[in-house]
Amino acid sequence: MSYFFQLVVSGIVVGSIYALSALGFVLIYKSSRVLNIAHGQIIAAGAFITYAFTVFVGVPIILSFFISLVLTFFLAMSVERIFLRRLIGEPIISVIMVTIGLMSILDGLIYLTPFGTENFSFPEFLPKTPISIGGVSISWTQLVGVIITFVLIGGFSWFFKKSTVGISMRAVSDDQLASMSIGISVPRVFGLAWATAGLSAAAAGSIIGNITGLNFDTLHAFGIIVFPVVILGGLDSIAGAIVAGIIMGLIQQFAAGYLDGNWGLNGTADVMPYIILLIILLFKPHGLFGIHEIERV
Amino acid sequence: MAVNRWVATGNFFSSYQEEQRIFITHTDRLIFCVAVTLLFIWPLVFELSNKFMLVIDNTLIAIVAIYGLNLVTGFAGLISIGHAAFVGVGAYTVASFATVLGDRHLLITHGWPLMIVIAGFVGAGFGAFVGLPALRLKHLYLAIATLSFQMIFQWVINFMTFFDQGQTIPVGRVFWFTGRIVRRQHYLFWYYVILVLVVVLGFAVRNLLRTRYGRCLVAVRDNDRAADAMGMHPGFTKVYAFALAGFFAGVAGALHAYLYRGVGIESFTLHQSITYLAMAIVGGLGTVVGSLCGPAAIQALDLAVESLAEHAGALLPAALNLSTALRPLSFGLVIVLFLMFEPRGIANWWRIIRSYVKLWPFRY
Numbered sequence: 001m002s003y004f005f006q007l008v009v010s011g012i013v014v015g016s017i018y019a020l021s022a023l024g025f026v027l028i029y030k031s032s033r034v035l036n037i038a039h040g041q042i043i044a045a046g047a048f049i050t051y052a053f054t055v056f057v058g059v060p061i062i063l064s065f066f067i068s069l070v071l072t073f074f075l076a077m078s079v080e081r082i083f084l085r086r087l088i089g090e091p092i093i094s095v096i097m098v099t100i101g102l103m104s105i106l107d108g109l110i111y112l113t114p115f116g117t118e119n120f121s122f123p124e125f126l127p128k129t130p131i132s133i134g135g136v137s138i139s140w141t142q143l144v145g146v147i148i149t150f151v152l153i154g155g156f157s158w159f160f161k162k163s164t165v166g167i168s169m170r171a172v173s174d175d176q177l178a179s180m181s182i183g184i185s186v187p188r189v190f191g192l193a194w195a196t197a198g199l200s201a202a203a204a205g206s207i208i209g210n211i212t213g214l215n216f217d218t219l220h221a222f223g224i225i226v227f228p229v230v231i232l233g234g235l236d237s238i239a240g241a242i243v244a245g246i247i248m249g250l251i252q253q254f255a256a257g258y259l260d261g262n263w264g265l266n267g268t269a270d271v272m273p274y275i276i277l278l279i280i281l282l283f284k285p286h287g288l289f290g291i292h293e294i295e296r297v
Numbered sequence: 298m299a300v301n302r303w304v305a306t307g308n309f310f311s312s313y314q315e316e317q318r319i320f321i322t323h324t325d326r327l328i329f330c331v332a333v334t335l336l337f338i339w340p341l342v343f344e345l346s347n348k349f350m351l352v353i354d355n356t357l358i359a360i361v362a363i364y365g366l367n368l369v370t371g372f373a374g375l376i377s378i379g380h381a382a383f384v385g386v387g388a389y390t391v392a393s394f395a396t397v398l399g400d401r402h403l404l405i406t407h408g409w410p411l412m413i414v415i416a417g418f419v420g421a422g423f424g425a426f427v428g429l430p431a432l433r434l435k436h437l438y439l440a441i442a443t444l445s446f447q448m449i450f451q452w453v454i455n456f457m458t459f460f461d462q463g464q465t466i467p468v469g470r471v472f473w474f475t476g477r478i479v480r481r482q483h484y485l486f487w488y489y490v491i492l493v494l495v496v497v498l499g500f501a502v503r504n505l506l507r508t509r510y511g512r513c514l515v516a517v518r519d520n521d522r523a524a525d526a527m528g529m530h531p532g533f534t535k536v537y538a539f540a541l542a543g544f545f546a547g548v549a550g551a552l553h554a555y556l557y558r559g560v561g562i563e564s565f566t567l568h569q570s571i572t573y574l575a576m577a578i579v580g581g582l583g584t585v586v587g588s589l590c591g592p593a594a595i596q597a598l599d600l601a602v603e604s605l606a607e608h609a610g611a612l613l614p615a616a617l618n619l620s621t622a623l624r625p626l627s628f629g630l631v632i633v634l635f636l637m638f639e640p641r642g643i644a645n646w647w648r649i650i651r652s653y654v655k656l657w658p659f660r661y
Contacts, residue, residue, distance in 0.1 A: 033437075035437055035441070083633060083637070087636075090640075092437070093376055094636050096376055096437070097376060097574065097578060097632065097636055098632070098633055098636050100378065100574060100632065101628075101636065102633065103629065104568075104575075104625040104626070104629025104632065105625070105626055105629030105630055105633065107568075107626075107629070108624070108625040108626025108627070108629060111622035112626075224444070224448065227445065231438075231441060235437075266456050267455070270448075271448065271449055271452035274448045277441065277442075278427075278445055278446070278449070281430040281438055281442050282429060285430065285434050
């Protein structure tokens with residue numbers, strides 16, 4: 001039984017980080033209807049910036065975490081400004097293809113740095129002995145990571161519910177024309193949505209980098225899992241992204257814990273999310289919390 | 298009305314038959330015939346190295362794959378981020394036959410045209426299955442469905458012992474009427490096979506677009522509700538488009554398997570899918586000419602990047618692998634720049650040149 005609870009705990013740890021990274025993705029989709037295929041690369045970039053400041057420059061890790069958040073904030077904002085601003089009004093299909101191109105560009109830029117091919121791991125700054133309660137153990141890195149994740153998710157929720165910028169973002173996602181008529185600058189909101197998404201992606205990347213170590217392929221795969229998460233949660237629901245993130249983390253851990261090694265299966269944690277994604281697309285395409293689109297084609 | 302079909306300076310159609318013609322003027326037909334003849338003759342005239350021939354063959358295979366991608370992305374307006382996986386389905390169909398029957402079985406070596414067709418139909422089956430969400434959903438979701446197919450495909454190949462976990466599975470040399478194709482003739486032989494397929498399938502695509510179904514496809518892309526109101530079924534049209542794309546991809550995959558005499562996972566990854574998308578975009582979405590130009594342009598870019606990386610690599614520290622970095626970088630830049638500044642691709646330049654020549658010496 002303690003094995004089961006161990007899986008639940010690590011599922012929630014990974015899942016909450018999925019939730020955090022999916023949050024930014026949903027935000028971009030909600031405000032501008034763009035699927036950001038390059039989200040995984042932004043996550044990886046955030047993690048690498050944190051590492052670079054911690055180890056190469058020698059800044060305390062907490063400080064470099066915040067530096068990374070700020071830099072990625074501006075990185076995502078400038079991506080929007082340079083590439084996507086001039087495509088407003090173009091067919092949505094070409095905007096999505098631009099983000100595929102962006103994914104490729106960021107890939108190339110990351111391969112230019114040592115991070116593209118080599119593995120790194122963050123220096124230990126927390127006690128090494130894991131906490132264990134009743135046979136279930138959780139490492140300090142995981143615990144702190146989860147706490148930061150939940151604080152950030154809470155912060156974002158407050159931001160959308162109460163702050164003026166958050167409310168204007170929700171207004172734009174609801175109706176662009178109406179929000180323009182009451183004086184909201186729609187392009188500025190798009191930029192802010194991208195920037196906020198970059199911020200949450202960088203936070204998720206840094207936390208997962210601390211837990212699993214830095215490897216571009218792993219971080220990239222981590223970034224692509226936002227797609228199953230957001231589809232499960234419903235593409236346009238922030239609450240859905242959070243719930244689905246945790247569900248997806250649990251599913252992955254259970255798959256790894258109970259399926260691997262049996263019936264000649266291996267690495268099922270990597271493929272389960274995508275199988276679920278295809279099934280959901282076939283039977284319940286609006287996800288758990290998404291708006292039921294009446295229009296069918 | 299008797300129009301001079303050699304020097305027509307504009308379109309003067311007076312019936313639908315005239316508009317639907319594959320070649321509008323005799324000059325077009327002449328240019329096409331000369332081009333195809335040259336393509337057939339030139340390997341006999343020039344002495345070519347195997348390495349160069351391999352690049353050419355690769356480009357031609359990519360053209361076959363891009364025909365399919367162009368049908369689904371250009372004509373049906375659905376993004377496919379998993380096209381390399383569909384090509385992989387074709388290649389691994391041949392590989393599975395080779396694993397089960399042995400790589401020198403009669404069916405592999407003598408029945409290769411049959412194998413290519415089988416691979417095409419298997420690809421079509423997978424394409425239709427992945428396209429099934431199209432019955433309920435719009436393009437955004439389909440992009441994600443194809444992406445997830447790509448991930449599932451990679452997992453299946455990497456973790457199943459049947460597929461040798463992504464290691465290269467050998468496929469035997471084929472036989473022709475003259476006997477076994479030896480190493481020296483291998484690339485030349487496949488050049489001709491693929492060239493014939495490129496021409497035949499090119500006509501097939503061009504012809505498809507003037508049939509009822511082809512026009513359905515364009516109608517659904519441009520306005521699905523209007524298409525629905527006119528009695529077409531948008532969902533099935535899209536599923537069918539995916540199946541067709543899968544067919545072309547499967548054929549390309551089988552050719553790839555035979556050309557390299559082996560199948561490994563590294564040719565069918567997400568990066569390759571993006572490369573295919575880059576080819577389609579650079580060539581020009583929704584044109585047959587684009588399907589021909591795009592792969593050629595990207596292959597040329599690839600060669601240029603390779604040689605640049607080789608020259609620059611001498612100056613830089615050895616730890617830095619420049620070509621793995623420059624490839625995605627240049628492909629991504631090409632995608633983004635073309636979408637921003639020339640969304641209609643190289644095919645548009647071809648169109649401009651053609652209309653200039655047609656109207657010369659007048660401006661318009």
